[in-house]
Amino acid sequence: MRCESFLDRYDRLDADEEPGVLLRLHLAACPECRAKVALLKEASASYLAAVSASDSAGPIGDLVEDRIMVAVRLLPKPKRELHARDWAVSGFVLVASVAIIPFDPNFSLIKELFGTSYSLSLALVLASTLTVFGGVFIATHIDELEPILKRYMPHA
Amino acid sequence: MTERRAEDLRDEDVLDLVLEGDREAFSILVLRHRSRVERLGMGFFHDAEEAADFTQDVFLKAYTALGSFKGRSLFSTWLLRIAYNTAVNAKQRRRESLPLDPDDILPGDIGADETHERGETIRAVRAAMDGLPPRQAVCIELFFGYSLKYAEISEITGFPVNTIKSHVFRAKKLLRERLGIGPEVDDAL
Numbered sequence: 001m002r003c004e005s006f007l008d009r010y011d012r013l014d015a016d017e018e019p020g021v022l023l024r025l026h027l028a029a030c031p032e033c034r035a036k037v038a039l040l041k042e043a044s045a046s047y048l049a050a051v052s053a054s055d056s057a058g059p060i061g062d063l064v065e066d067r068i069m070v071a072v073r074l075l076p077k078p079k080r081e082l083h084a085r086d087w088a089v090s091g092f093v094l095v096a097s098v099a100i101i102p103f104d105p106n107f108s109l110i111k112e113l114f115g116t117s118y119s120l121s122l123a124l125v126l127a128s129t130l131t132v133f134g135g136v137f138i139a140t141h142i143d144e145l146e147p148i149l150k151r152y153m154p155h156a
Numbered sequence: 157m158t159e160r161r162a163e164d165l166r167d168e169d170v171l172d173l174v175l176e177g178d179r180e181a182f183s184i185l186v187l188r189h190r191s192r193v194e195r196l197g198m199g200f201f202h203d204a205e206e207a208a209d210f211t212q213d214v215f216l217k218a219y220t221a222l223g224s225f226k227g228r229s230l231f232s233t234w235l236l237r238i239a240y241n242t243a244v245n246a247k248q249r250r251r252e253s254l255p256l257d258p259d260d261i262l263p264g265d266i267g268a269d270e271t272h273e274r275g276e277t278i279r280a281v282r283a284a285m286d287g288l289p290p291r292q293a294v295c296i297e298l299f300f301g302y303s304l305k306y307a308e309i310s311e312i313t314g315f316p317v318n319t320i321k322s323h324v325f326r327a328k329k330l331l332r333e334r335l336g337i338g339p340e341v342d343d344a345l
Contacts, residue, residue: 011328012321015305039335040328044300047277051195051301064194064208065186068215072182078222080175 167231200243214239237312280334284327295320
């Protein structure tokens, strides 16, 4: 590998990314590139140090921290939101539970005792439960669902 | 909570404390990340007072949205994304089209005691940022000044990784030239 090509590929590495085998081989064999890489690393590290030093000597300091905490004490306490994945799992369990009810032996027994009027009431209750669950899910995740709706219904 | 214990806690542990109702624990996060947010604000607004208001705004937004933090990225990345979006929206609201002043986003004066490398690095990063729109210039600062990875910068700014890579690549090239360590074409293994 030529030194020019090495430096070109080395410069494309991400922060803290380890160079690949070819780059390491060249680095091991070429003292000039080794020195250049060391200098570049040193320069980047010293830049970071300069920035960090300017951070600690920032013009704003403790005043902002106090202002933030005063405002935080006035705000309602944040609550952990249920993630969409948890909602999906709960919904799946709910639908699966509804789907297996007709296959339950107890259900057949109850159906025999109370007739079809019981089935209709049960179906209405289960359908209402699923509708409420779906409605609450959409209402609480409208921001996350918006891009999906836009993708599949661009004119909506 | 003792100072010692606060230092030992990871950001995620502190988040748990806040979400369990310990409001005061949020001050640990403010203390840890305030200066980075403030620096980003200075880059956009060029004014210490505005940067202070911006920093406060960002942390209060983060506090109210804390429950929606899913832990898919680091808290610092999530916070910087809020900061970046807040800054961009504020600039758009005010319809400002002033280019970013690299003097604000980068460390201050280069003193006589600065090393050659440090001075040249600062100048090179400034040169790479010159002429770029503020939103893109921030990518270079996030790489060199915050030591963030391309993917993290992409997550914060919304720019594709390749766009960020090309800006950073250009900055590194400039840095090599400034340090006098550019590639020598005839050099072969």
